[in-house]
Amino acid sequence: MSALEELRTAAWYGDRTLDLSFPPEWNVSTLNPETPPPLSDSQIVRALARPVGQPPLRILAAEKVRPLIIVDDLTRPTPCARVMPFLLEEFLQAGIGASDVTVLMATGTHGAPRADAMAKKIGPEAAAQCRLIVHDDTRDAVRVGRTSFGTAVYVNREVPASDLIVGIGGIYPQHSTGFGGGSKLALGVLGRRSITRLHFGHSSSKGSYDVDNDFRRELDEIARIIGLRSLVSLHVDAGRRPVRIASGDWERYYRGEVAFAKQAYRAPLPDGADVVISNAYPIDVSLTFMRSKGVIPLVHAPPHASKILISACSEGVGHHGLFPFISTSKFDRPRRLARYALARPRRIPQMVAGRLKRKLVSYSGKGTQPAGQAATFHEQRKSSSPIWLYLPEQVSLPERIPGMQQVHSWRGILDRVGEQHAGRGTLEVVVYPCSPLQVLDTHTMENASLSSPELQGAD
Template sequence: MKEQKLRIPYGSGGLETILPAQARVYTSRIDELPQRGDEDAIVREAMKNPIGSEPLWKLARGKKNAVVIVSDHTRPVPSRHILPFMLEELRRENPEIGITLLVATGCHRGTTPEELEAKLGRDIAQRERIVVHDCEIPESNVDIGVLPSGAHLIVDKAAAEADLLVAEGFIEPHFFAGYSGGRKSVLPGICDRVTVHGNHCAAFIDSPFARTGILEGNPIHRDMEAAARMAGLAYIVNVVIDEEKRVVAAFAGDALEAHAAGCTFLAPYCTLEVEEADIILTSNGGAPLDQNLYQAVKGMTAAEAAAAPGAILILCAECLDGTGGESFYRALAGCASPSALLEEIRKIPMDKTVADQWQYQILARVLEKHRVILVTRPELKETVAAMKMEYAASPGEALERALAAKGKDARIAVIPNGVSVVVKRR
């Protein structure tokens, strides 16, 4: 076997590295997806043939107003290939309908006007009425009921008061909800922090079913679906994107049925059967998903799923926005050990869940069993160390350090894009 040259996604570009001869590279089959025409045509075709629903233009008949939930700056949803057609159908037989684009920030920071323009295009960003959801303002959110878990469902008033609630989105593996898209536009997308915290509680995150690619038996997914129904999410347009973030498939119609169809379609293309490894190298998929350490936990879980006991995990993430959350940083930096932090978290009841708890719970779970080397910007070296990880300047440096610890013949698995795959151990 010979050494291999590979480009790992990182920021808006990538990092070149030379892999040892024994390294096995695992990539999804996402680029094998059968593309049925250009991106706009794919979306239009899906909207002409909605799943479990009437077409959007029929749903809009007689409605005074509609709210379209759109993704925020942290999601690579190709809105420019979805929103124009949703807006067109909403107005097709109801040109006077009032339309609000509600940006689903969940508990993230607010999306800026510049980010909205970059995401939606100048025409839509300047012409349409846009509201950025804020999970922190009680008066802008309203309690509409109780979820199966017992948590209160508190959603943005704009959505609760809409005659018609619809959403765009995209479907990819998600590290604790199973898959993104569909019902996630409502929970966590447009919910009050209280509801998000309940859904992301310690007991749910600890469930063995709250993992990438798992929907059946997943308590987080169950409450998300209930939230979508209770909020009246009537219709979605969700897409599947390839490694270049181009639309390759689309699913429109009923919020639950269309989403389920999309997940079923995607699963065989994104599932990897990986041999257990001593060293796993992966990334968070590049921008925008590797914008901070908080998001980078997602890629770590892909490496975790392929790891032998005591394996070393290497993650490449640019983290232009730093940690992504002060409480997230403080939890890891301030704990005696990942094990001690996990023990503390597991005692926290649902109604006492705090900001970012779920993210540092998952990171602590990974760190309890594995040494993690983070390839990122040198400015974050001290931050990375404080959070119980190791800094490396390049994938090559990280691999060299890992091989020194595990031996030159260590089993190496490389998963170039850790957030786009479902890893199953062979």
């Protein structure tokens, strides 16, 4: 072994360095994003002091008594802890102590996180000082309005009870809405009925990175309805360090930040590669979320290529209330029927047709995965090569994962690649070091499976 590649793994659970060795005859190309250096404290302070389109928080918070900070959960790599001390200082300048600030973790339908999740997200000091609440989309939601699209807006009751709302989130590629961040943070504090209606009321943007869609427009309306006008948005590098910040009125700056992401994280498709390696860090916390965030480069791998997905899956399978990756509950079918009931009438034929198509694919003899899951990795059936899931952490996952084969050592990965390409000399290897952040050079996800609700929903 001669070539050595250093990646990162286990976001939120160590953020460890992962050293990968390669045979000397392999030609390894690593597609690193072109991000700025990590932010200094002074740069963060300056961004908060000069928000876009708004007065500084210390002025907005004057005479307020029930401020609320909404943060994303650990399925997102946003290092909110880097911002929290400075945000709390802004509140203090307005006469509001940390003990009077409520922090609400926007979990959407992701279920209750582990006990230390809030300390990881906002830092142990802020977690010890502030009032902490983890959103539960199945309870404590109150109706606050209706969008022009017809969605009744049910939101965590802490939101309308607050007199100032500030969000902290990130801006990352997202299959359904083009990019996450901005008003999409509001989705994480909505009730299940509203979230379901949003997911099944709109067509997906199908991984096009286009934020000009009705899903996004309705989220914008919802953010206005619930009073989320001030937002701190971060971009992170391949090591999950914040490299760019925007604060203030998200409607004024969001599209500019998306444009930055499209340029800084741009990466070519793996055309001509013999081996494609996709590292799901920094969205590798669970199987459920890495399978939609980290798999995209592998979908575009040439048919003959070996496809390798790296993910720590520190929290195991993970959970999504609308789109469970591995279905184990007897309630999944009734829940699916309920989703059809909440969908807009014009969307129901599309949903039924999509489900029928996935069933036909699964019965075609080209795979043995359950019908509802087979389409997720439909593209890989064009070759006999599976996705090899390299798990650098000792985690417990189901023995069978649709479309994937688990491998627990890097040596095992190299052996499998060697067997697949036996007799060949030089292999062209492409590495995507932070694939969930990277923007591939394509405007349309050609894979039919990427428009399936299963992949669309894992956000």
